Structures are given as C-alpha cells and as structure tokens.
Amino acid sequence: MSxxxxxxGTGEDGGQIYGLGVSSGQVPGAGYFLLPYIWxxxxxxxxxxxxxxxxxxxxIAAFDQIKALFEDSVSxxxxxxxxxxxxxxxxRIAFHxxxxxxxxxxxxxxxxxxxxxxxxxxxxxPGEMPQTxxxxxxxxxxxxxxxxxxxxxxxxxxxxxxxxxxxxxxxNANGGNKLPVRSSSGEIEFYAQPENAFLDVFIQAIEGPARxxxxxxxxxxxxxLALATANQRVALNGEESATVIADLQEExxxxxxx
Amino acid sequence: MTVSPxxxxxxxxxxxxxxxGLTMKQRDNVFVWMLVxxxxxxxxxxxFGPILNGIIISFTQNTLRTRENPTWNSFANYIELxxxxxxxxxxxxxxxxxxxVVGIQFLLGMGIALLIGNDLPGKNLLxxxxxxxxxxxxxxxxxxxxxxxxxxxxxxxxTLGSLGIMDARTxxxxxxxxxxxxxxxxxVWRQFPIMLIMFVAGLQTxxxxxxxxxxxxxxxxxxxxxxxxxxFLRSIILINVLLAIIRNFQMFTIIYSMTSGGPLGRTxxxxxxxxxxxFRSFDWGKGAxxxxxxxxxxxxxxxxxxxxxxRDPMA
Numbered sequence: 001m002s003x004x005x006x007x008x009g010t011g012e013d014g015g016q017i018y019g020l021g022v023s024s025g026q027v028p029g030a031g032y033f034l035l036p037y038i039w040x041x042x043x044x045x046x047x048x049x050x051x052x053x054x055x056x057x058x059x060i061a062a063f064d065q066i067k068a069l070f071e072d073s074v075s076x077x078x079x080x081x082x083x084x085x086x087x088x089x090x091x092r093i094a095f096h097x098x099x100x101x102x103x104x105x106x107x108x109x110x111x112x113x114x115x116x117x118x119x120x121x122x123x124x125x126p127g128e129m130p131q132t133x134x135x136x137x138x139x140x141x142x143x144x145x146x147x148x149x150x151x152x153x154x155x156x157x158x159x160x161x162x163x164x165x166x167x168x169x170x171x172n173a174n175g176g177n178k179l180p181v182r183s184s185s186g187e188i189e190f191y192a193q194p195e196n197a198f199l200d201v202f203i204q205a206i207e208g209p210a211r212x213x214x215x216x217x218x219x220x221x222x223x224x225l226a227l228a229t230a231n232q233r234v235a236l237n238g239e240e241s242a243t244v245i246a247d248l249q250e251e252x253x254x255x256x257x258x
Numbered sequence: 259m260t261v262s263p264x265x266x267x268x269x270x271x272x273x274x275x276x277x278x279g280l281t282m283k284q285r286d287n288v289f290v291w292m293l294v295x296x297x298x299x300x301x302x303x304x305x306f307g308p309i310l311n312g313i314i315i316s317f318t319q320n321t322l323r324t325r326e327n328p329t330w331n332s333f334a335n336y337i338e339l340x341x342x343x344x345x346x347x348x349x350x351x352x353x354x355x356x357x358x359v360v361g362i363q364f365l366l367g368m369g370i371a372l373l374i375g376n377d378l379p380g381k382n383l384l385x386x387x388x389x390x391x392x393x394x395x396x397x398x399x400x401x402x403x404x405x406x407x408x409x410x411x412x413x414x415x416x417t418l419g420s421l422g423i424m425d426a427r428t429x430x431x432x433x434x435x436x437x438x439x440x441x442x443x444x445x446v447w448r449q450f451p452i453m454l455i456m457f458v459a460g461l462q463t464x465x466x467x468x469x470x471x472x473x474x475x476x477x478x479x480x481x482x483x484x485x486x487x488x489x490f491l492r493s494i495i496l497i498n499v500l501l502a503i504i505r506n507f508q509m510f511t512i513i514y515s516m517t518s519g520g521p522l523g524r525t526x527x528x529x530x531x532x533x534x535x536x537f538r539s540f541d542w543g544k545g546a547x548x549x550x551x552x553x554x555x556x557x558x559x560x561x562x563x564x565x566x567x568x569r570d571p572m573a
Contacts, residue, residue: 015410015411024432024521025432025518025520026517026518026519026520026522026523027518076427077409077427077429077432078409078429078430078431078432079408079410083408083410086411087410218322218323218540221538222538225538229520229523232432232520232521232522233522236429236432236433236434236521236522237434237521237522
C-alpha cells in the first residue's frame with residue numbers, strides 16, 4: 001500500500017515521525033475513534049432503524065486499513081490515546097485527530113510550550129465521497145431533566161442559562177475548553193470569531209457535516225469497548241478481520257438487545 | 259426523758275447479681291465478651307453486613323435498568339458467567355498472576371534477606387534502598403512503569419534497543435504475550451520489600467549458636483538453609499505468603515492503570531472483572547457474583563493456610 005504520509009524523517013528527538021496516529025487501547029474511547037475509519041469505507045455502526053450493521057465490507061476494509069497502518073509503520077503501534085497526544089505535541093505525528101479541548105494539553109506537553117499553537121493547522125477529517133464531505137464526529141453530552149423532578153420548569157430555565165450566551169461566557173472565562181456541538185453554537189457571541197481560523201473549522205463542522213456519535217444507548221460504551229477489542233484482535237493479534245467483525249456484530253447486537 | 263422508738267433492722271437479703279450461680283471462669287468469659295462485643299457489632303455492620311448484602315445482590319438481576327426494582331434471579335448470574343467461559347478465564351488469569359507475583363517476590367525477598375542479613379558492608383544502606391519501592395503509592399508505580407514501558411520513548415525500550423537485546427519499539431502493554439509479564443514486573447517491584455523486611459526480621463530470630471554448631475559439624479550453607487533457616491522461618495513464611503496472596507488477589511490499581519485489563523483481556527483478573535461488570539457495564543448482580551466467587555476462593559486459601567499453621571511444630 002502506498003501512502004502520502006510515510007517516510008517523513010525523524011523528529012528533533014531522533015524518533016521517527018509518523019503519518020497518522022491510531023490508538024489500539026482496550027478502552028471505549030479507542031473504539032469510537034475508529035468510527036470515522038468505518039464510515040470512510042462505507043461501513044456503519046447502526047442503520048436508520050437502529051439495527052447494528054457492523055458486519056459489512058466497509059468495516060472489514062477499515063480494520064484491514066488500520067492493521068496496515070501499524071504494519072507499515074505509518075502509525076505507532078501499541079499506544080494509547082494519551083501517548084498519541086504526547087507524540088503529536090512533540091512533533092512526532094503528522095496528522096492527529098482529537099477533540100477541540102485538547103489544544104491546551106498539546107501546548108502544555110510540547111517542548112515549544114505556547115509556541116505550539118503557531119506550529120500546527122486544523123482541518124475537517126476528509127470524507128470519501130463529495131456528499132459526505134467529512135467524517136468528523138461530534139461527541140455530545142446530554143442535559144437531562146427527570147420526569148419525577150419537582151422543579152422541572154426551574155431546571156429548564158437553568159439549562160437555558162447554562163447553554164445560553166451568558167452561561168457559555170462564564171464557562172469559558174473559567175477555563176472550560178469544550179465547544180458545544182449544537183448547530184446553533186456559531187450564533188453565540190463567544191464562538192462567533194471568523195478571524196479565529198481554529199475555532200472557525202470547528203464551527204463549520206458542527207453547523208453541518210459532522211456526525212454525532214450514536215451514544216444515546218446505555219450499551220454504547222460497552223459497544224465501543226467491543227470495537228476497540230476487535231481492533232486489537234486484528235491489528236495486534238493477527239486474526240482474520242472477517243471473523244473478528246462477525247464476532248463483533250454478534251456481541252454488539254446482544255448488548256443492544258439487553 | 260425522751261424515749262426513741264426502737265428501730266428494727268431490715269432483714270438481711272442477698273443482693274441480686276446476674277452472675278450469681280456462674281463459676282469464676284464463666285464470669286471471666288462473660289466479662290471478655292462484654293469487652294469485645296462493641297468491636298463485634300462494628301465488624302458486623304462494617305464488614306459482614308456489606309458482604310452479606312453483596313451475596314444477596316449476586317442472586318438478583320440488578321442493572322442500570324432494573325436498579326429501582328432488582329428481581330431475584332437465583333443462580334442466573336453465576337450460570338451466565340460459567341457458560342460464557344468468562345469466569346474460568348478470570349480465575350485462571352488471577353491464579354497465574356498471583357502465583358507468579360508471590361513466587362517471584364518470595365524468591366527475591368528471601369534471596370536479598372539472606373544477603374543483607376549477613377555482615378555485608380553497607381547493609382543498612384541497602385536495607386533502606388530496598389524499602390523505597392514500598393513507600394511509593396501503587397498508582398505512582400503504575401505510571402512510572404507506564405512511562406518506562408512506552409514503546410516510542412520509554413527508558414526500557416531505549417536501553418534494551420541500544421544494547422541490541424530487543425527491538426527498540428517493542429510493545430509491552432498492548433502485546434498479548436508481554437502485557438502480563440509487564441504488570442507482574444511492576445507488582446513485584448512494588449511489593450517485594452514487604453517480604454524482604456519480614457524475612458530479615460525472621461532471620462534475626464535464628465539462634466546463632468545453632469548455626470555455629472551446625473557449621474562446626476560441617477554443614478554447608480545449603481544444608482544450614484534447609485535444616486535450620488527454613489524450619490525457623492516456617493511461620494513467617496506461611497504468614498508472609500498468605501498475606502501476599504490476599505494482597506495480590508486484591509491487586510487492582512497497578513493492573514488497571516497499566517493495561518485496563520487488556521490487551522484482549524489478557525490481564526483481566528477477578529478484581530478488574532468485578533469492577534468492569536459493576537461500574538462499566540452497570541450489571542451489579544454479575545459483578546457481585548464474581549465478587550462472591552473471589553471471596554470464596556480467598557476463604558478456602560485462608561483456611562488452608564490456617565491448617566498449615568496449626569501443623570507447624572515450632573508454633
């Protein structure tokens with residue numbers, strides 16, 4: 001397989017510069033970081049009806065691609081997401097995708113310190129087809145008011161405040177580094193900064209093309225862990241991807257059926 | 259002249275005592291029980307109460323969805339764990355981990371204790387240095403080894419790679435063959451000082467004249483170790499090994515921090531399995547079932563060691 005991001009030389013510490021970073025940890029986070037690869041090859045996690053449809057040529061192709069990335073030394077092998085962040089901060093990974101809140105972490109890990117913010121650029125994860133311009137994912141956290149809550153109206157008012165311009169301004173003024181993934185976030189004054197190229201890319205993503213993680217089910221985290229473990233079976237243990245994906249399909253189906 | 263009325267004395271009656279009729283020994287026993295009863299009540303509330311509660315939960319379907327009204331499902335949790343093969347896997351992994359960690363730290367602790375128990379120059383300094391790992395919290399030990407074993411910039415790969423002993427980018431914690439040895443290495447490093455200090459203390463109790471007499475009779479170091487040192491240390495060895503077994507059955511911090519039970523579940527012991535079922539999959543019934551099995555194994559091991567201890571001729 002040929003790559004445009006291979007043989008990038010060595011970094012300042014003499015270590016190899018990798019083209020991409022893929023985590024092969026056995027944690028749920030490593031699982032949902034694989035979803036863009038699955039989507040890119042035409043695979044899906046769930047159908048529109050909510051059925052698990054992991055067992056597909058697209059998923060198999062994605063897993064084979066990831067395995068090849070490790071074997072061809074395009075991505076470091078056997079590392080967790082925290083290691084990838086460290087390596088990216090040190091300039092040892094060319095392309096790394098992560099959540100917006102990690103920029104401060106990169107700056108703190110980098111030997112360049114705050115100068116790191118001037119040393120990288122940002123783009124949406126490119127999609128395979130024109131109609132799917134990006135495989136960027138958005139991770140949302142829900143705010144819930146329970147049915148039996150005695151103060152539902154007050155809770156709703158509080159949520160409106162939290163998520164409104166005033167609440168967002170207070171949150172970010174006190175070190176909160178998370179961008180709300182509501183499509184209306186671009187209208188909030190704090191985020192309406194077109195001169196900020198970094199923030200502008202994230203606003204572009206959440207206003208349209210980014211896909212939300214299908215995280216509504218209580219079985220989602222276990223399903224993502226199963227995805228991460230399946231990746232380990234193929235990439236680290238050398239198992240046949242078709243067999244592993246079939247096992248994965250069965251396992252996730254039973255999780256969602258419970 | 260005044261005359262005082264004659265006051266008749268009250269009839270003498272024997273004072274009532276709840277201990278009346280008891281022998282002196284029985285009264286002592288009652289007194290002892292009254293002293294320890296508060297401690298027993300606290301133990302019942304703090305230790306046995308939660309254990310009993312855990313055992314009951316293990317026989318219920320108690321998940322995130324049913325937490326408001328858990329239902330009794332008899333042995334269903336246990337059957338599911340056995341039929342899936344998971345329970346046997348967790349038990350096997352736990353025994354392998356515990357066996358290797360305890361065995362290695364026993365050999366290491368005994369070997370170093372024999373070394374520094376003698377008149378070795380600088381032995382006090384050595385004792386202090388060997389105790390250092392024990393003073394470091396397990397979570398810090400886990401992160402130290404995480405950094406050292408990092409395939410891209412870890413010290414161990416750099417050193418072994420520079421010496422040409424192995425590939426400088428060897429994966430440790432995500433290699434199915436090397437992950438368990440890696441966590442064993444960290445666990446042994448953290449815990450062997452405890453074994454060491456107990457054996458050093460035990461060696462001090464061996465009578466010098468017995469050893470001298472054996473030397474005069476022509477006994478070599480191996481014979482002295484086998485026929486004098488080991489018998490004298492038998493009790494300490496049994497207690498040390500039992501405590502190490504219990505400690506490592508409970509080992510969670512180092513394994514979870516280093517590998518999260520992976521890769522591919524190759525370092526998932528009973529302690530991690532319980533945590534994952536209860537607090538990641540939110541199946542408290544199944545998590546409690548694993549905990550009950552874990553408790554049962556530890557009870558059997560403890561009873562076995564108590565039996566060995568009772569057979570100790572020098573106890």
